[in-house]
Amino acid sequence: MEKGLEIIQYVLGLGPTVILPIAIFFIGLFFRVKPGRAFQSAITVGIGFVGINLVIGLLSENLGVASQQMVERFGLELTVIDAGWPSAAAAAWASPVAAILIPIIIAVNLFLIFIKFTKTLDIDIWNFHHFMGVGAVGYIVTGNIFWAIFVAVLMEVIVLKVADMFAPTIQEFYGLPGISLPTGATVSYGLIGVPIGWLISKIPGIKNIEISPETIQKRFGVFGEPMIMGLIIGIVIGLLAGYDVGSAFQLGISLGAVMLLMPRMVKILMEGLLPISEGARTYLQTRYKDREIYLGLDAALAIGHPANISVGLILVPITLFLAVIIPGNKVLPFGDLATIPFYTAYITASRKGNIFHSVIAGAIVISLGLLMATNFAPVHTEMMQGLDQFTKLGSDISSLDTGGASLKWLILKLSQLVAPLFN
Known part of the structure; x- marks a missing residue:
């Protein structure tokens, strides 16, 4: 049993670029895709x-350094370090409950389907x-x-249901047929940000302001191209x-x-998913003629859209x-500044790519996220104790990905509320 757990931990430690292809291969076989095609x-x-x-590494390395220098230049006094989603994910996978939760999460998903x-x-x-965290x-x-x-199962149930609700919007806006995005932090920010974005779109004066990659490109020509927008935003931040x-420059x-x-x-990535998606659709149609099944994938699929990544970059400063x-x-x-496009994925899609409305909604959600992450810091710091590199920092640790995500914060509050019952 111990040896088996070591093997599982080894494979999981290889990260999503190994885990996801393995999962895709076996999912493909399950849906009767030919082995060669599935591979x-x-x-x-x-x-x-x-x-x-x-590309995310390129963004993080360059944007992270610039952001840190911006903070030092203006002499900001902030005592809790945003360690970023990779550290929060590593701590979650290294937690005592991780091994037992893996089969439970999969079994619950299959049962709910x-x-x-x-x-x-x-x-x-x-x-x-996100569930293990x-x-x-x-x-x-x-x-x-x-x-x-x-609470891990509760988080999973809520995330899957919200992913279902937003799937048609996500599929239409990002061009992802048959896909939903059940990424925990993305769902958490979307739950608050989408209603806020809707309210913003009803405010007189503001509701008529339309700024999208298409309108920018139409009005500014070559300066409205996504790569030129990135160039300009980068120069300003620099x-x-x-x-x-x-x-x-x-x-x-x-x-x-x-x-x-x-x-x-x-x-x-979508070229690789297409055969699996088609195989799943064919398989399920033959067995559940009245059923529609979405493949739940990483919200990274959404950050490549010019509108969403523009929103994310503008929200950094x-x-x-x-x-x-x-x-x-x-x-x-x-640590999570480069991850902001993940948090705005639902918001941007719900506003149909209106950058102006999405930035306002995103700013409000991130404001709330910062306060939640501040409140989350003591428990977040304790969760990080299994990672040696973070115990040497000598300060509290949090993240926008975990501490600032509304669903995770609410579950923290619920756990603190019932904690006396277990003592």
Whole structure:
């Protein structure tokens, strides 16, 4: 048993570029896709995610340094470090409850499909860390393994149902037929951000302002191209960070490259998913003629859209500004700044790519997220104790991905409420 767990932990430690192709391959076989085709699809998906990760790495490395220098330049006093989603995910996978939750999460998903509660078959195994993370939080707060399992399953049930609700909007706007996005943080921000975006679209004066990649390109010609928008945004951020003109231009080129390359990486990934999606649709139609099943995948599929990534980049300096002016906030945004397009994916789709409305809604949601992440910091810091590199920082740790996600924060509050019952 111990050896088996070691093997599982080893495979999971290889990350989504290995886990997802393995999952895709076996899902393809299950849906009667020929082994050779399933293998080719799986490898293509893996390559697509490698490309996406390279572009995200380019974004994170360049944007992270610029953001940190911007913070230092303006002398910001923030005591909680935003360690970012990779650290939160690693801590979730390393938590005591992770091993037992893997089969439970899969079994619950299959059961919910069987009873027609959800249409989403969540094959994004790496992002199970969102469910495991709340399980770890529940265990830290109450010390009870059964409560930890309960809150992890509760999170899964809510995320799958919300992913179902938003799937038609996601499929239409991002051009992802048969796909839903059950990424925990994306759903959490969308739950608050989509209603806020709707309200913004009803405000007189503001509701008539339409700014989209298409309108920008139409009005500004070549300057409205996504890569040129990335260039301009990068230069502005670089200058705010105190870069010289040459270094600011280098940052602009990097962000322009992100705007150009990300949609192409997503396209490669979608080429790999297409045979699996077709196989699943054919298989399910023959057995459940009245059923529609969505393949649940990483919200990374949505960040390549010019409107969404524009919203995310614009929100970077806004997030830093909000961190300074919001009373009670102690979080220094850093690790998750490059992840903001994940948080705005539902919001941008619901506003049909209106960048203006999406940025306003995103700013409001992130403001709330900063306060939640501040409140979450003590438990988040305790969750990180299994990762040696973070115990040496000497400060509290949180993240927008976990601490600032509304569903995770609500489950923290629920766990703290019932904790006396377990003592």
